Amino acid sequence: MKSFLEELVSIVPNENQINWQKLEYTAFFHYGMNSFTDREWGTGKEEASFFCPKDLNTDQWCEVLKKAEIKTCIITAKHHDGFCLWNTEYTEHSVMHSPLKRDIVAELAASCEKYGIKMGIYLSPWDRHEPAYGSGKEYNDFFCGQLTELLTRYGRLYSVWFDGACGEGANGKKQEYDWKRYYDLIRKLQPEAVISVCGPDVRWCGNEAGDCRESEWSVVPAEVFSQSDIMENSQKDDNAVFRKQGLDQQTRNLGSRDIVKKADKLIWYPAEVNVSIRPGWFYHPSEDHLVKPLSHLKHIYLNSVGGNSVLLLNIPPHKDGYIARFDEERLTELGSFIRTAFQKNYGEQALLKASASEPGSDVHNVVKEDEAYWKAIDNCSSCEIDITLNEPAVIQYVILQEQIRQSQRVEGFEIWAEDEKHVSRRIYSGTTIGYKKICEITPARITALKIVFSEYRAAPVIRFIGIY
Structure with missing residues (x-):
């Protein structure tokens, strides 16, 4: 059952x-x-x-x-x-x-x-x-x-x-x-x-x-x-x-x-x-x-x-x-x-790493707009994706997409940004993602992002992340 x-x-x-x-x-x-x-x-x-x-x-x-x-x-x-x-x-x-x-x-x-x-x-x-x-x-x-x-x-x-x-x-x-x-x-x-x-x-x-x-x-x-x-x-x-x-x-x-x-x-x-x-x-x-x-x-x-x-x-x-x-x-x-x-995606040239990845799941899949995805281990206590930009950039939107072929799972997440002085702060807090979530933030010059998945059903399955 x-x-x-x-x-x-x-x-x-x-x-x-x-x-x-x-x-x-x-x-x-x-x-x-x-x-x-x-x-x-x-x-x-x-x-x-x-x-x-x-x-x-x-x-x-x-x-x-x-x-x-x-x-x-x-x-x-x-x-x-x-x-x-x-x-x-x-x-x-x-x-x-x-x-x-x-x-x-x-x-x-x-x-x-x-x-x-x-x-x-x-x-x-x-x-x-x-x-x-x-x-x-x-x-x-x-x-x-x-x-x-x-x-x-x-x-x-x-x-x-x-x-x-x-x-x-x-x-x-x-x-x-x-x-x-x-x-x-x-x-x-x-x-x-x-x-x-x-x-x-x-x-x-x-x-x-x-x-x-x-x-x-x-x-x-x-x-x-x-x-x-x-x-x-x-x-x-x-x-x-x-x-x-x-x-x-x-x-x-x-x-x-x-x-x-x-x-x-x-x-x-x-x-x-x-x-x-x-x-x-x-x-x-x-x-x-x-x-x-x-x-x-x-x-x-x-x-x-x-x-x-x-x-x-x-x-x-x-x-x-x-x-x-x-x-x-x-x-x-x-x-x-x-x-x-949504013309320039700063995530395309970024360096990514993830915690609690399911074996064989590549986090770099999330910068490609296709059906590939990243998945965390089922029932892990927490997981996150770290994104380091190849150069500082002013961003205003972060797009997140789940791979809905594996259902809708994310119930809560946060986005943290790091600036050129290595100061980190939370810039967005959300609940559901589903097919697409556009996170609008106050324009900020950043060097890195961290997506923290705090609540989810079994495990998040992320198809795409865009940074604009």
Whole structure:
């Protein structure tokens, strides 16, 4: 029988989850009927003729993503109002029956292929236009028909994104979603895609404000994945207050030992931080001057991508079909920050040594960005990695990454720095690491670092250390 620690470190991600985690920084395009009605949630009663972009250019969307260092995007193929951005055979409430008469999902897929960007799709289970909504099997057949179109016509998808919105239909009834049927269809037709949020592969962080946990665990109790709970905690209506709410105290701790030791079953369920660059999720002219400042976006980036999560940043296109200059300028600034801040890794030429190394485990593996790693001896009382730079340098960030193929293990660590006068001081204290931890410190000129692992499950397994 496995011990408690053996059980904890046996929980590991599947290949789809690993590939998703490596994306780090992704985009959401909320575009559709709401872009023209100046709403966040449509009613389903809008006329298709309302949708009439004058300058639709999905190449420009992807060009902006490249400037921002964003690797993937998700498009709202259908939001709650039921208006479809692709050539669907299941309803006339679509772009093909609008003045545009162009398949936007197809155009974005082509642009993504051109610019080397991965694409995913969002398909709202709630459809306020479709008469069959609330009917049970009839609507599930309709939904699976539309889902099949999206899964088979637009190339390889990296993510299928569901939220938990479930309101009443025109008949006054709520729909019982056949989640197992939806998941089985995705596994069959897009086996490399993760099923996100109201799905078993990727977990919603729990808020839309960009609030991140200090300790983000990917190993959590199985009951954290509950479609009913996700739906209950999801936004119920167009609510600006909800979009600003951060995490509550009850949901700040999902995976500590005190939590997981009470669980009957554990799963690997990593977090995604989804937040909009503007107050709303769709484009509104009144929000042109309310794009989040660079300082706020940097904070979200460093605490999400650098806090064992993937950042899904919403970028709502202008109603006429392009990314507005206000958003483009800010995204360009953020991309420049990322390129500049993490350009030179002082750890590449450093001298490293480690205590309590597992036999055959080479600590120099951690300066290479590949799958090799350093591992300490199981159940050692303490362990550390000493890094001596080849010349003094001013540093501001230290990146730590665990080899998550061997689970998430580190529960507490410290970083100590030594200066040119051989004075040593602690410059950072943290808890979890996971896929990636970006430790931001007050800029300091140093000659050496010591990473001290003080708490961990069995033994730390470190894949990468970067010093910037």
